[in-house]
Amino acid sequence: MDNYPRFSGAHAAPADWLPLSLDAATSERASPAQRASALVIAAAALRSAPAGSLAGEPIATLARGLASESLRACDDAAVRAQLLAVVVNAVAAAGADVARESENLFRVLLQLRAAEAGGLGEGEGGSERVDAGAGGGAGAAAAPRGIGLPPSESSAPARAIAALAAACGHASGPDALFLAHASSLLSALAEEEAGWDGECAGQRVFGALLLGAPPEVLSDDSNAAAIRKIFASTARQHREPTLRLALLRLLDALFEDARRAAACGGVAGALIEEVVLEGLTWRAGKTAAAVRYAAVVALGTMLRNKTVSGKALLSVIRKGDLLPSLISAMEEDYYADTRAASAHAFRHLFLVCGDRLSDDERRQIYPELLKRMDDSRNEIRIATCGVVAAFFETCAPDYDETNTGYFLKARRHPSSSLHRFPYDSVRVVNFIP
Numbered sequence: 001m002d003n004y005p006r007f008s009g010a011h012a013a014p015a016d017w018l019p020l021s022l023d024a025a026t027s028e029r030a031s032p033a034q035r036a037s038a039l040v041i042a043a044a045a046l047r048s049a050p051a052g053s054l055a056g057e058p059i060a061t062l063a064r065g066l067a068s069e070s071l072r073a074c075d076d077a078a079v080r081a082q083l084l085a086v087v088v089n090a091v092a093a094a095g096a097d098v099a100r101e102s103e104n105l106f107r108v109l110l111q112l113r114a115a116e117a118g119g120l121g122e123g124e125g126g127s128e129r130v131d132a133g134a135g136g137g138a139g140a141a142a143a144p145r146g147i148g149l150p151p152s153e154s155s156a157p158a159r160a161i162a163a164l165a166a167a168c169g170h171a172s173g174p175d176a177l178f179l180a181h182a183s184s185l186l187s188a189l190a191e192e193e194a195g196w197d198g199e200c201a202g203q204r205v206f207g208a209l210l211l212g213a214p215p216e217v218l219s220d221d222s223n224a225a226a227i228r229k230i231f232a233s234t235a236r237q238h239r240e241p242t243l244r245l246a247l248l249r250l251l252d253a254l255f256e257d258a259r260r261a262a263a264c265g266g267v268a269g270a271l272i273e274e275v276v277l278e279g280l281t282w283r284a285g286k287t288a289a290a291v292r293y294a295a296v297v298a299l300g301t302m303l304r305n306k307t308v309s310g311k312a313l314l315s316v317i318r319k320g321d322l323l324p325s326l327i328s329a330m331e332e333d334y335y336a337d338t339r340a341a342s343a344h345a346f347r348h349l350f351l352v353c354g355d356r357l358s359d360d361e362r363r364q365i366y367p368e369l370l371k372r373m374d375d376s377r378n379e380i381r382i383a384t385c386g387v388v389a390a391f392f393e394t395c396a397p398d399y400d401e402t403n404t405g406y407f408l409k410a411r412r413h414p415s416s417s418l419h420r421f422p423y424d425s426v427r428v429v430n431f432i433p
Contacts, residue, residue: 014058017045022065032076039082046089054090055097062090063101066108072201075115084112088160091167099168103181106164107205110185110212113157114204178213185209186226193230198242206230207250215263228267232274241287248279248294252301261307268302269312273319276302280325289334296329296341303348310353317353323361327368336377343372343383347390354394362395 024030024038042062046054054062065071066087071079087105091098098105161174170176185205192202210218210227217223233239234247251271255261264271279295282288302308316322326345332338346365350357369391372384 014049014054018042018058018062021045022062026065026068026070028070030070032074032079035071035074036076036078036082039079039086043082043085043089046086046093049089049093051093052095052097054093055095059090059094059097059101062086063104066090067104072108072111080112080115083108084156084160087112088163091160091164094167096167096169098164102164102168102177103184106161106177106181107185109157109161109164110205110208111201113155113161113212114208116155116157174212175214178209178217182209182213182217182223183220183226186223186230190226190229193233196234196240196243198240199246200243203234203243203246207246207253210250210254210260211257213260215259218260218263219266221266224264224267227264228270228274231271235275235278237278237281237283241291244279245287245291245294248275248291248298251275252294252298255298255302255305255307258305261302261305265307265309268308269316272299272302272308272313272322273316277316277321277325280329282328286334289332289338292329292332293335293338293341296326296338296345299326300341300345300348303345303352306352308352310356313349314353314356317357317361323364327364330368330372336380339372339375339377339380340383343380343387347383347387350387350390350394354390355396357394362391365391 021038021042025035025042027034030038066083071083087108091105094101158174161177165172165174165177168177170180186209189202189206189209193206196202218227231247231251234243254264255268261268276295276299279291279298282292303313326342326349330339330342330346332342346369369384369388373381373388375381375384
């Protein structure tokens with residue numbers, strides 16, 4: 001009985017066994033265990049199927065089934081493990097004909113790559129067929145909770161993506177799949193995102209797509225518009241908090257990569273205004289505090305990498321909400337790390353456009369810097385010294401020199417570890433006449 005699926009794959013036409021396996025795997029009433037079992041059977045049959053036997057309608061039927069909502073929405077580790085085995089073995093069985101259905105299979109692999117748990121498919125060759133049952137069972141690890149970032153390039157889903165690209169005849173490897181399918185995938189995700197709830201299949205595909213795509217995909221005008229739309233819509237206050245948190249962390253990861261950050265530079269200002277500012281809006285509760293922290297971290301990353309121009313950043317500031325929101329984050333009581341991250345963001349805000357800030361804008365910031373110089377946490381006082389240094393380094397030569405005296409008083413703080421830092425922060429006052 002155990003050999004029956006392999007016997008069927010080797011000797012029967014796909015039309016005789018594939019619909020039965022797909023129906024069992026995609027049924028709305030199926031439990032995760034039933035889906036995993038059906039996929040085990042399909043993977044075993046595909047592993048034994050002759051090369052090219054899945055060409056034509058069978059690979060189209062299989063690709064549509066694997067990309068169905070019922071399977072995409074299932075977050076069970078065993079189901080993911082067997083889904084990977086089915087895709088890898090299907091690519092081998094379909095041969096060159098897999099190119100016609102590569103978009104659906106690529107989407108499945110992106111989701112698997114984003115949600116990959118430790119140990120999923122470890123040790124299996126990317127271009128070789130995978131034994132049914134590998135990685136499944138009660139001991140399979142759960143999906144990592146968090147931001148839906150893709151795993152390293154050594155992962156089994158990444159190797160499967162490379163194998164799919166090779167089967168499609170793409171000499172340039174996985175990048176060709178991103179270039180071929182990113183536009184249609186982003187369009188589909190933009191239509192679907194209204195139904196996203198928390199960490200979900202669509203959010204994970206979006207993350208894997210952005211963090212895996214070559215920069216030219218991200219810099220394309222139509223793709224950039226779709227990326228901006230998805231980020232902006234999912235950032236709104238009424239959206240589910242864990243979804244907002246995941247997308248803010250994704251934004252941070254996207255702009256942490258210098259090449260991808262540069263590719264997204266054209267929409268960076270809009271992302272600050274439409275995504276980061278939404279996250280900085282104060283709301284009560286632990287989850288809201290986590291969202292604020294993620295928003296501040298993302299802003300700091302965007303400013304540190306100088307992916308938003310001084311002109312664009314100043315335009316956001318002049319609309320009136322960024323400085324008050326960032327100042328509010330510097331007063332965060334729930335997470336001290338939010339205050340530290342805000343200091344980091346403010347320092348780089350000065351370095352990007354500090355020389356263009358008006359006296360009124362500086363007066364908004366000045367009192368909060370004085371407060372943070374007397375923060376209860378030593379590391380935040382030290383971080384604030386860097387902000388103060390940037391504050392004075394970018395101020396006009398005729399800035400009121402009496403204000404420097406207030407910062408010099410910070411040296412009197414009893415913390416010995418802070419002893420030398422105020423001098424670092426006020427050494428630039430020599431520029432003031």
